[in-house]
Amino acid sequence: MSEVLPILYLGPASGIAAVTTTLGSGYQVLSPATTPDAVLPLLPQVHAILDASMKVPLRQADLDSAVHLKLIATATTGADHIDSKALAARNIPLLTLKGQKQVLNELTPAAELSWMLLMACARHLRAANRHVEAGQWDRELFPGMLLKGRTLGLIGCGRIGQWMARYATAFGMRVIGYDPYLPEGEWPATIEHTDLDTLLQNAHAVSIHVHLSDETRGLIGAREFALLRPGAILINTSRGARMCSKASRPFRTAACGSMRRSMTTASSRRTSAASVRMRWTSC
Structure with a gap:
């Protein structure tokens, strides 16, 4: 046997x-x-x-x-x-x-999750849902962000980033992207090529889709957070270590207090707890 x-x-x-x-x-x-x-x-x-x-x-x-x-x-x-x-x-x-x-190109769950989070933040879904569950109905508290005509910035324009670009294009958004590793000949026609600083300064929503490495660890630090425009949405469904949690604290405080620079990082089990808390009050 x-x-x-x-x-x-x-x-x-x-x-x-x-x-x-x-x-x-x-x-x-x-x-x-x-x-x-x-x-x-x-x-x-x-x-x-x-x-x-x-x-x-x-x-x-x-x-x-x-x-x-x-x-x-x-x-x-x-x-x-x-x-x-x-x-x-x-x-x-x-x-x-x-x-x-061949396998990965047909897998869209990570992109779908990222797009869901972006829409949830744009419409303040979590806060609005809690508001209704508490028996209230004041629509003026949750005006949301109209996505049509806004700019999505993609950090990482590979498989998941390109799916995000498709979703954004369907919603009438302009898409800009930063990816120093994507060959020029493979750059998607739906994404405008730009540098990281320009992306952070101009995007109404930023979504991160890069592998974790020594080069990408702490990719978004205090300097990068400061470049984000007021009201920007930040989605990180990559590893939490790509963002410096200490650098994000002042912006988390601002989001909780006045929502002047409201940001979110969210993920499945891969994102650090510190990152997930970034926009827990305002989404």
């Missing part, structure tokens, strides 16, 4: 059946709660990790205990929560979606 190999699946419960069916009877799918306390004790027995949650960091000390580990696959383009150097030292492959253009 052949050995049944334990495989660790980290992700939503809705994916367990698909993983189990795909792998077949030769594998036992372990699907604990996605917390370090539940996951890390299982590492010594697993032969592969399928990560669709990104909630549990896997550092060298953790990976050293995974003595049977032969593969990690993560359903993301970035994997900064996994110690890739520790894996490389043991010749263990780390598979991500980075470079899988």
